[in-house]
Amino acid sequence: MTTPSAKPKAMIQDNTRCIGCRACMIACKSWNNRPADHTEFFAGAGYQNPIDLDANNYTLITFNEIVTGAQPDWVFGRQLCMHCEHPACASACPTTALTKTALGPVVFNESRCIGCRACMQACPFLIPKYDYENLNPKIHKCTFCADRIEAGLKPACATVCPTGAISFGDRDDMVAEAKRRIATAPGTYIPEIYGLDEVGGTSVLHLSSVPFEQIGYITGLPKTPMPDLTHRWLRVTPHFFALLYAVFGALTWIMHRRSSRSESKGDTM
């Protein structure tokens, strides 16, 4: 992978291959310069640690105890920015501090951020996090290692996974690969690719052996892009502005004329 092709990229998170080693979490911290944190073991769901994504953790392996056979079993899931094809966060940002790049990553430009946190509110996957204690706070989320991708490298997490649970490549190829895996091992996978068309499609595609809601994924999301919800209103705003200004102007003129006429006749209102 020396010459980067300009096609949009994607990543497969194959949870059936995940052994919960959390090497991806460490590689992520390492590449993004996130400090280690003191966490409390067993603070959340069993061995999962930390309990959620935060300003220091851009990705997280979730540990889910699920009874599939005779005894409970670990089923792992992974949280990270989905890098939506039509990101709600970017559409909510009033200063374009978040943008979707041609290669796929949704990147954060610190220098434009005013700290309104509309992106956090907007994200259907609840990904962007904030460092509220910081005097110069930032939005924190997975970067898809945009800098590495630009340079033709894989994201840090994808380079360290010892079981091949994380694959990276052109999105078209990744979608085909995900479909191929489901087709060749229907007993291993549920027939669903999380991210294929959730909120209009994402650049991270998840595969699983159990329904996604059982491993902590947010399900029931619309298949249409989230920004459509606001665009249909905001699209008409300029026209609305011109129309209202004209109508109010006309009304003012009519009312003014009427009142000055009645005045010249000597009436009062």
Next chain:
Amino acid sequence: MNWRVRLTWWDLVLLAIMAVGVVLAVVRYAGGIGSVANINNAYPWGLWVGFGVMTMIALGGVGFTITGLVEVLGRHRYHALLRPAVLMGLLCYISAIVMLMVELGRPWKVWMILVSWAPSAALYEVGWCAFLYLTVLALEFAQVPLEQLGWGRLLGALRVIYIPIMLLGVTLSHLHQSSLGTLLTLIPHKINVLWWSDRLPLIFLFSAIMAGPAMAILEHLAAARWLGFTPNLDMLAGLARIEAWLVGLLLVFQIGDLVYRGGVDAALSWTWFAASFWVEIGFGLLLPLVLLMMPEVRASRAGLGTACGLIVAGVLLHRLNVAVFGLRVRHWETYTPSLGEIGITLGIAAGALFVFGVLSRILPIHEELPTTPASPPRAAAPAGAWHGAKSLP
């Protein structure tokens, strides 16, 4: 202009609340948002945005509603409410800006909105419109002190542009009041079905319009009491009739919208959401509607005060329901406003009230009060009712 203001007991109470707010704000700037606030990754907005921004801007809608009523629709009998309404609007918007300076993570970057191009972001539109409308309000209101100071040429210029500027203000208000609702249409996954709607922009616009007359009536009654003039109850009764229509229309629209979206089951369930919803609808819309339909209520100070107080509280609860109480993210994530958040929010609101009280004693805001003989220059004066109303009864 009468500069000697004797501070009353009420002023001192407001100043004390402001002082607490200032202390808390210092803590916030020294230690970050996390040092005073409970807002968190799941609930990034909380009371500061729900009350300090969303509600303040809705209540500030009194500026454009009364301006629209008097200047655009030519209802000159409500002329006496115009200056207080514009001043209330101005102070509400300034409060919202002050709130943003506390609430934003990087307030020193706020100008970025003005040098960005993000037409797909509701907040971008809100930011621009609110900024322009604040300018409009300032230009409108500036005429009051300028008259007193006798700056005739500047005043003349402001009067020439008054009508187009006033129209701009009324138009911009329609846009950003609704855009605040548009902002929240983006998060159907977080807002309870009782409040999330495709038509939130319209509900936000209608409720801001509805808040206007209620605020104006409350202000007139309060000013009459504290400043010592006889309230014009005839005028208020007329406005209360209009208000009854506005309340009724919003009630029908909001319930109709809920039924259309299939939210009736949620409204009839035993949840805190449903309880909050029915308090909002029952006490914020239904009860005031019934009250305002009674002529005796419209003719009495206590009746008007109660009905309009309920309406304003209802708008407040609606904004809090949509932006704070009605939000659920994941079951283990919670949010309760901290005392720090409440203190700063109240401090800002107290500041707005205090400034209003002081200005209404040193400037001719209320035409019922005898003006000091500063005899404003009424030279080159075209235009509307704002300028002492040639078509007054």
